[in-house]
Amino acid sequence: MTAETFDPASAAIAIVTYNRSALLTRLLESVVTMDPRPGYVVVVDNASVDNTGDVVESFRERLGTELVYRRMESNTGGSGGFSEGMRLAYELGAEWIWLMDDDVEVIPDGLAKMGKWAPRFKSIQGRRYDYDGSEFYWQYRLSIPFGVPIPFAPAGFDDSGYREMNSGCFEGMFIHRSIVAEIGLPDPRFFIYWDDSIYGWLASRKTTAVIVNEFVLRRTREIRQWDMGIRHLNASSDAYRYYIMRNRGYMKRYFKEHGAYRPVRFWLGSGLTFAKELVRLVFVERKVRGTSNLFRGIRDGRRVAKAPWSPMPPLAAPTADRPAA
Known part of the structure; x- marks a missing residue:
């Protein structure tokens, strides 16, 4: 080829x-x-x-x-x-x-x-x-x-x-x-x-x-959806609610690793994510139970962000014209 x-x-x-x-x-x-x-x-x-x-x-x-x-x-x-x-x-x-x-x-x-x-x-x-x-x-x-x-x-x-x-x-x-x-x-x-x-x-x-x-x-x-006119909002699950918040800890570490982490704005982004999941619960799934999974995710996400781990390594060593990120 x-x-x-x-x-x-x-x-x-x-x-x-x-x-x-x-x-x-x-x-x-x-x-x-x-x-x-x-x-x-x-x-x-x-x-x-x-x-x-x-x-x-x-x-x-x-x-x-x-x-x-x-x-x-x-x-x-x-x-x-x-x-x-x-x-x-x-x-x-x-x-x-x-x-x-x-x-x-x-x-x-x-x-x-x-x-x-x-x-x-x-x-x-x-x-x-x-x-x-x-x-x-x-x-x-x-x-x-x-x-x-x-x-x-x-x-x-x-x-x-x-x-x-x-x-x-x-x-x-x-x-x-x-x-x-x-x-x-x-x-x-x-x-x-x-x-x-x-x-x-x-x-x-x-x-x-x-x-x-x-x-x-x-x-x-x-998938059950809420038609917002311009966009749709899909139904979710308790597992998704947990991981969407917990994995903010992983995102934070990746952004830090590559010099893209902005603490205040990232914190606001987490707040927007939390609010979106509340809207999804009420207007798509027609319930209010499930918020505990969001809070558990926030708690565990903080632990993830503080834990000793490294992002995934490259599979090939960088060359002179393609440096590591």
């Missing part, structure tokens, strides 16, 4: 799944119908207790590509699953790694659409249709001082067909192995939430990261 071309066989799709074999089946069915298909498919199973293993094996011949199945010994969350999936894809030699959850399906020409941008960029996010066929809006810009997404970053595209981003979403992140080598694997300690935001931010520090005007995925699971 040259710098001017994209070889689909150089790409790996890395999927994380947990007890959702029916959704995984739909995703793998969509991979079967892809044209072109990737060279590798990696499925990381977070210790499912359903028939996920049997489902994966049933596709081994049908996929027409190399299939790697890794069953974790315990549920490591999306963070641990994507970290392992990226590690496996990297070790297989994949040049491009396309991450996705099990609750999407791939548009048949999705890889071709992503591949046409591959000669220009090394961290790419495609677009996604929501469950009802509407256009899903993803908050692709982070306010780094506040550590929160910018909810009203422009949704439209100009003639260039892309917008620069400084965040990431593991539901569709398409990233080159050279960037993975520089920033390391996703941090499994997050378990869920903020892991892809931080990883996308790290990538944007090494290369021009973009979201492109290409629809490549479709969500296959309906």
